[in-house]
Amino acid sequence: MSNEILIVEDDLLLGDTLKDFFECNGLSVHWTKDGEAGLKYYTENHPDLILLDVILPGINGLEVIAEIRKTNTIIPIILMTGTEFDEKSQIKGYQLGAVNYLKKPILPQVILAQILNLIQPTTVNKYSFKNLEISINNQLLSINNVEIQLREKEEQLLVFFLNNCNRIQSRNDILFCLWKENLPNRNNQLDSLISRLKKTLKPFHEISIKKIYGMGYGLFVEE
Secondary structure (H helix, E strand, O other): OOOEEEEEOOOHHHHHHHHHHHHHOOOEEEEEOOHHHHHHHHHHHOOOEEEEEOOOOOOOHHHHHHHHHOOOOOOOEEEEEOOOOOHHHHHHHHHOOOOEEEEOOOOHHHHHHHHHHHHOOOOOEEEEOOOOEEEEEOOEEEEOOEEEEOOHHHHHHHHHHHHOOOOOEEHHHHHHHHHOOOOHHHHHHHHHHHHHHHHHHOOOOOEEEEEEOOOEEEEEEOO
16 A cells, blocks of 8 residues: 545645645655645545545535545545534535544644554564564564553564564664654653563563663564
8 A cells, every 4th residue: 555645625834734744754645725636636646545624615525525435435535624513514524434524623643643544454563483472463462372562652662673683773763763753852751661661571581672882772582
């Protein structure tokens, strides 16, 4: 899946903000400012998801989704509006096939989480060692059938370490993997995160997280 989304939004500040934020988080984004242009781009390029404003110049968002649903009932479409949030409009939006109907102002982080949940299928990460079978799925860690619930960042860090097992990773690389930035103010968060992950893995003596001063951290598995 290409992870390409189409934003149809005539608010220039919001459209620009969402486009930049989504692109910084790995998505391919095309932004149009009216319904006609949005429909044209959808028809020619078939994006994976559409984030669609209800109130638009020319044809409105409800008309756009109705047109799309004539030929495509699968593509996820999220509607958003600053004014038309009454019960009748929401019901109409869901009847036309919207997966969500959001009221502005909206948080880019919240919409990004919804988008990723819709366009990226759940991945089960599996690892096999001599004495260990490890799987991570939707923040649930299983080690030799012992299940442990992880937090989001703990899962991301553990997957990163396991994908680079038995190798030291620089602090900057770890920070960028987790937060898409390596600013110094993230260092304390990283140290706390590693400390929690060490406690989680403590019962499994074959697994250790090591720190090499001046170099970084790594997860090591005895085989």
